[in-house]
Amino acid sequence: xxxxxxxxxxxxxxxxxxxxxxxxxxxxxxxxxxxxxxxxxxxxxxxxxxxxxxxxxxxxxxxxxxxxxxxxxxxxxxxxxxxxxxxxxxxxxxxxxxxxxxxxxxxxxxxxxxxxxxxxxxxxxxxxxxxxxxxxxxxxxxxxxxxxxxxxxxxxxxxxxxxxxxxxxxxxxxxxxxxxxxxxxxxxxxxxxxxxxxxxxxxxxxxxxxxxxxxxxxxxxxxxxxxxxxxxxxxxxxxxxxxxxxxxxxxxxxxxxxxxxxxxxxxxxxxxxxxxxxxxxxxxxxxxxxxxxxxxxxxxxxxxxxxxxxxxxxxxxxxxxxxxxxxxxxxxxxxxxxxxxxxxxxxxxxxxxxxxxxxxxxxxxxxxxxxxxxxxxxxxxxxxxxxxxxxxxxxxxxxxxxxxxxxxxxxxxxxxxxxxxxxxxxxxxxxxxxxxxxxxxxxxxxxxxxxxxxxxxxxxxxxxxxxxxxxxxxxxxxxxxxxxxxxxxxxx
Amino acid sequence: xxxxxxxxxxxxxxxxxxxxxxxxxxxxxxxxxxxxxxxxxxxxxxxxxxxxxxxxxxxxxxxxxxxxxxxxxxxxxxxxxxxxxxxxxxxxxxxxxxxxxxxxxxxxxxxxxxxxxxxxxxxxxxxxxxxxxxxxxxxxxxxxxxxxxxxxxxxxxxxxxxxxxxxxxxxxxxxxxxxxxxxxxxxxxxxxxxxxxxxxxxxxxxxxxxxxxxxxxxxxxx
Numbered sequence: 001x002x003x004x005x006x007x008x009x010x011x012x013x014x015x016x017x018x019x020x021x022x023x024x025x026x027x028x029x030x031x032x033x034x035x036x037x038x039x040x041x042x043x044x045x046x047x048x049x050x051x052x053x054x055x056x057x058x059x060x061x062x063x064x065x066x067x068x069x070x071x072x073x074x075x076x077x078x079x080x081x082x083x084x085x086x087x088x089x090x091x092x093x094x095x096x097x098x099x100x101x102x103x104x105x106x107x108x109x110x111x112x113x114x115x116x117x118x119x120x121x122x123x124x125x126x127x128x129x130x131x132x133x134x135x136x137x138x139x140x141x142x143x144x145x146x147x148x149x150x151x152x153x154x155x156x157x158x159x160x161x162x163x164x165x166x167x168x169x170x171x172x173x174x175x176x177x178x179x180x181x182x183x184x185x186x187x188x189x190x191x192x193x194x195x196x197x198x199x200x201x202x203x204x205x206x207x208x209x210x211x212x213x214x215x216x217x218x219x220x221x222x223x224x225x226x227x228x229x230x231x232x233x234x235x236x237x238x239x240x241x242x243x244x245x246x247x248x249x250x251x252x253x254x255x256x257x258x259x260x261x262x263x264x265x266x267x268x269x270x271x272x273x274x275x276x277x278x279x280x281x282x283x284x285x286x287x288x289x290x291x292x293x294x295x296x297x298x299x300x301x302x303x304x305x306x307x308x309x310x311x312x313x314x315x316x317x318x319x320x321x322x323x324x325x326x327x328x329x330x331x332x333x334x335x336x337x338x339x340x341x342x343x344x345x346x347x348x349x350x351x352x353x354x355x356x357x358x359x360x361x362x363x364x365x366x367x368x369x370x371x372x373x374x375x376x377x378x379x380x381x382x383x384x385x386x387x388x389x390x391x392x393x394x395x396x397x398x399x400x401x402x403x404x405x406x407x408x409x410x411x412x413x414x415x416x417x418x419x420x421x422x423x424x425x426x427x428x429x430x431x432x433x434x435x436x437x438x439x440x441x442x443x444x445x446x447x448x449x450x451x452x453x454x455x456x457x458x459x460x461x462x463x464x465x466x467x468x469x470x471x472x473x474x475x476x477x478x479x480x481x482x483x484x485x486x487x488x489x490x491x492x
Numbered sequence: 493x494x495x496x497x498x499x500x501x502x503x504x505x506x507x508x509x510x511x512x513x514x515x516x517x518x519x520x521x522x523x524x525x526x527x528x529x530x531x532x533x534x535x536x537x538x539x540x541x542x543x544x545x546x547x548x549x550x551x552x553x554x555x556x557x558x559x560x561x562x563x564x565x566x567x568x569x570x571x572x573x574x575x576x577x578x579x580x581x582x583x584x585x586x587x588x589x590x591x592x593x594x595x596x597x598x599x600x601x602x603x604x605x606x607x608x609x610x611x612x613x614x615x616x617x618x619x620x621x622x623x624x625x626x627x628x629x630x631x632x633x634x635x636x637x638x639x640x641x642x643x644x645x646x647x648x649x650x651x652x653x654x655x656x657x658x659x660x661x662x663x664x665x666x667x668x669x670x671x672x673x674x675x676x677x678x679x680x681x682x683x684x685x686x687x688x689x690x691x692x693x694x695x696x697x698x699x700x701x702x703x704x705x706x707x708x709x710x711x712x713x714x
Contacts, residue, residue, distance in 0.1 A: 133670040140677050143685070152692050156701040159685055163641055166678055167632060167648065173671070174625065174652045181608065181659050189667075204606055232704040291706050300706065 003052045003059065006040050006067075007120050009033060014113030018102050023089065026109050027082045033113055034071075034078035037120075041071040055190055057124040061484045062262075065328060066123045066255050069335045070248045072466075074116050076459035080343050081112065081240050083455040087350055088238075108148050108238075114141040115244065122252045128176055128189040128259060132169070135220060135256055138249060139165045146237040157229075157236035164229040168219025172256065175212030179260070182206040191259055198266030206267055213260045214276055220253035223280050223314060224287035227307050231291075234303035235355065239346025242299065246306045246342060247335035254313065254331075258489055261317070265490045270320070274490075277318025282412060284311025289416040292423040297355045299345055301427055302338065305382060308420055309334040315413070316397045317489060319404060324491025326396030328482045329470060333381070333389035336467040340460035341378040347371040347456050348431075351439060357427050366436030374460050379428040381467050383421045389470025497537050497614035500530050504654065505596065505620045508627040511647065512592040513585055517575060517639060521566045524646045527624075528558025531650050534617075534657035550668045554653065557672060562646060562679050569639055569683045573690030582634045591634075592627060599623040608659070617658030625651030636697050638686045642679065649675055 013033040020026045044059055044067065051058035059067055085105055102110070118141050122134035139162065147158040176189065182205035183194060219226040234242045264273045288308035295301040309330065316327030351368050352360050363372030381388040394417070401410045486492065507527045514520055532555035535547045569575075581588045599622035608618070628648030632641045693701075 127667070129667040129671065133667070133674050136674045136678065140674070140681050143681055147685075147688075153703055155685070155688055155692055156704055159638065159689060159698070159701060160704075162678075162682060162685060163632070163645070166645060166682075167629065170645070170648050170652060174655065177652065177656050177660060205608075208606060231706060236704070295706070 001052070002040055002044055002047075003057045003124055006037060006044075007057070007117055007124065009036055009040075010113045010117040010120065014110050014117060017110040017113060018106050020106065021103070023085070023105065026106065027085055030078045030081060030109055030112060031075075034075045034116065037116065038071045038075045041067055051126065055192070056127045056130055057121075058126050059124060060126070060488075061481070062258065062488055063123045063255065065332075065481065065485055066251055067120070069251060069332060070116075070119050070123065073244060073247045073335060073339050076339060076343075076463060077240050077244055078112075079455055080243075080346075080459045083453070084238065084240050084346065084350075085109075104148070104150070107144050111141050111144045115145065117141075119248060119252050123255060126191045128179065128191065128194075131256055131259065132173055132176055135172070135217065135253060136166070136169045138252065139169065139220070142241070142245065142249065145241040146233050148238050148241070149236070151236075154236040157232040161229045161233040164226075165220050168216045168226060170216070171219075172213050172216025175209045175216055175260075178205050178209035178212060179263070182209055191262065194263050195266045198263055199268075201263075201267050203267070203269070206264065206269060207272060210260055210264055210269070210273060211276070214257055214273075214280075217253045217256040218280065221250050221257070222284075222307050222310050224284040224307060224311070227284070227287070230307060231300045231303040234306070234342075235297055235299040239299070239342045239349060242302070242345075243339035243342035246303070247339035250306060250310055251331060251335060254310070258317070261490070262488060270490055274318045274320055277314050278406075278409065279318075281311045281313075281315030281318055282409060284308065284314065285413060285416045285420075287311075289419040289423070292420055295423070295427065296357055298348070298357050298360075298427060298431065299342075299355050301357075301424065302341055302345060305420070305424065306334075306338055308416075309338070309382075312394065312397065316393075316400075317491075319397065319400045319406075320490050321400050321403070322486075322492050323397045323400035324486040324489050325482055326393045326400070328486060329389055329396070330393035333393060333467050333470055336463040337378055337381045337388075337390065340374070340463035340467075341382060343456065343460045343463075344371050344375045344378060348375070352437070353439075357431060360431045360437070361434035362436035363432040366438060370457050372432050374457065374464065376428060376432050377464055378460070379424060381464060383424055384417070387468065387471040389467050392471045392474075497534075497612075498616055500534065500537065501614045501616045501620045501654075504530055504650075505616075505623060508596075508624055508647070509589065509592050511631070511643075512581075512588045512627065515585070517570060517637070517643075518567070520640065520643050521563050521570070524643050524650065525559050525563040527650050528562070528646070529555050531654045531657060532558060534654060550672070553669065554672055557676055558646070558650070558653075561676070565679055565683045566639065566642065569642075569686045572687055573639070575637070575639060575690075582636065588630075588634065591630060595626045595630060596623045599626060612658050614658065617654060621651045621655035621658065623651070624648075624654060627651075638682075638689055638698050641698065642682045642686070645682070646679070 010033055013029055017026055017029060044064060089105065115138065118134050118137040122131055122138065125131040125134055143158050143162050146161055147154050180189060182202045183197060184202065215226065222230040234245060237245065261273055264270065285308050288304045288311065291304045292301055295304065313327045313331050316323040316330065348360065348368065348371060349355060363375060381390060384390040384394045398410060504527055507523050511520055511523050532551050535551050536543060599619045602622055603618035625648050628644045628651060631644030631647060635641060635644065
């Protein structure tokens with residue numbers, strides 16, 4: 001029952017939002033709906049419900065972690081979106097909107113909840129073809145979100161996102177068909193049944209299927225060299241959408257790969273998959289390091305940092321052993337921190353009206369001081385400074401790499417992390433230090449909106465707090481849940 | 493396996509080559525629609541007693557979508573975006589055709605690597621479906637207009653569908669309908685995007701969509 005409610009509530013509220021004309025009702029309905037989703041997620045932790053719809057929708061040990069991350073992020077984002085939409089409508093008050101069937105904000109709110117629906121479908125589905133349908137649907141639900149500003153640049157980003165991800169996901173569909181052939185048409189594509197039948201699978205077809213699915217979902221996940229849509233979409237989308245793309249969507253695509261990996265483990269192909277994971281993981285980290293170093297745009301910088309973290313997570317899964325646990329911790333830490341950072345980036349963008357790093361300085365002194373402080377805190381967490389959860393995660397992954405005597409890989413990994421740290425430190429320090437720039441007129445707008453300004457800081461602060469607490473105090477129930485999930489994903 | 497199946501599959505293959513050599517967008521849309529109809533018929537070419545009612549429903553739906561609805565959406569986009577010029581392949585038509593033939597050779601080699609023992613509608617189904625898939629991918633990267641990229645995407649989907657029709661006997665109807673719905677919405681959303689591109693930029697040349705990029709050596713001062 002809970003499984004179905006988690007999908008149905010955002011679905012119907014999302015569809016209803018297209019029709020609601022009152023701004024106040026619309027904005028609050030998003031928060032209420034995301035809150036209900038979060039509450040249901042908590043219920044799922046307390047009592048794991050039975051599979052629904054012929055076993056197609058169920059939350060197992062792995063997916064419940066993805067569900068929790070997504071649900072928390074969406075709730076934070078919905079609170080942030082209230083302020084964001086209010087600011088946007090104030091700014092565009094004088095622009096007479098062209099007559100359209102649905103207003104810009106109605107499309108945004110509706111697609112926001114449909115995006116949540118499709119991601120929940122991806123996470124919940126035990127049927128691999130349904131999972132594919134969900135992943136493709138996330139692309140379609142989020143494309144209008146990226147095009148929210150209706151500028152040439154956002155249109156270009158939306159087109160690249162639509163086309164590159166659709167082609168990638170089409171490859172994944174071919175991969176799923178390969179998987180069915182590998183399974184000798186024995187049963188339908190239910191995960192549990194496929195794992196049970198894995199021993200009798202046709203190995204060459206299964207290998208090809210994994211490769212296609214890895215490249216296909218990897219495109220959506222932002223694994224280098226298939227990540228090319230990612231910086232464009234993240235930089236042009238509204239910041240609240242970038243936060244969801246980076247923190248929730250990339251993980252969901254990764255879940256698609258992990259599902260096939262579970263089947264491959266059962267079929268005895270673990271070593272083959274691990275090599276792929278390690279190679280592309282390391283490649284992503286190196287790619288990101290190169291592009292972060294001289295990045296002139298702070299939102300693109302955050303996007304490349306996501307590519308780096310997806311690389312770290314993939315590398316951890318590839319190393320196996322305790323590194324899988326590290327990957328899970330890194331995933332949680334990255335999602336929370338990166339979403340928080342994108343929220344702050346949105347505050348900075350709405351004040352300074354520029355994404356150029358060179359045009360911003362003195363953040364911690366000016367009117368944006370609280371955003372400036374959080375911007376620095378976020379930087380320290382995302383680069384893995386102790387005592388954040390990400391430090392803890394990277395440490396476990398490094399330890400596992402050394403244990404397995406991958407010395408060359410450890411060296412490249414550490415060197416790339418150092419480059420990322422230096423590149424990001426330069427950007428964050430030049431933005432926060434120095435004399436403050438005062439933008440005339442912007443202060444008045446903020447005063448007008450003081451109560452809402454508070455809402456723009458709270459989600460980030462909470463997310464950062466959670467990310468730090470992962471490194472200081474790791475609750476026993478969470479560590480147990482992660483350990484069980486890691487075990488199912490070929491770890492210890 | 494049976495002659496009719498082979499015949500259909502070979503026509504699908506020839507349509508790929510026609511696609512690569514034709515210069516007009518409207519012709520390309522017609523080719524991809526015709527190919528969609530042929531591939532939609534594939535599941536019905538099995539032995540008569542193997543055909544289930546579910547297969548008939550999904551086949552007819554996919555024929556309606558691929559043969560009529562998608563071309564209609566694309567023709568409308570052509571009209572609204574006022575596209576008159578030709579397809580403009582990067583590197584010209586002879587090179588495109590040559591690459592098309594090379595793609596077919598590669599697909600044959602690939603299909604010999606993946607062994608399948610059960611009887612199929614046509615033993616050419618695997619290489620032709622791979623060839624259609626890769627031709628679609630090639631059109632996406634080598635053609636400049638947004639609309640030709642969508643046509644490439646449809647060709648790619650045709651390849652996947654041909655593979656599914658030939659290799660997978662029992663599929664859940666609901667899943668198939670969901671996949672079709674997804675592709676339908678994808679084409680629909682892409683059509684809207686093309687309309688916006690043509691309105692904003694006065695052209696739909698995606699090579700000129702290049703404001704967003706990164707270079708390792710950045711010229712801007714930071």
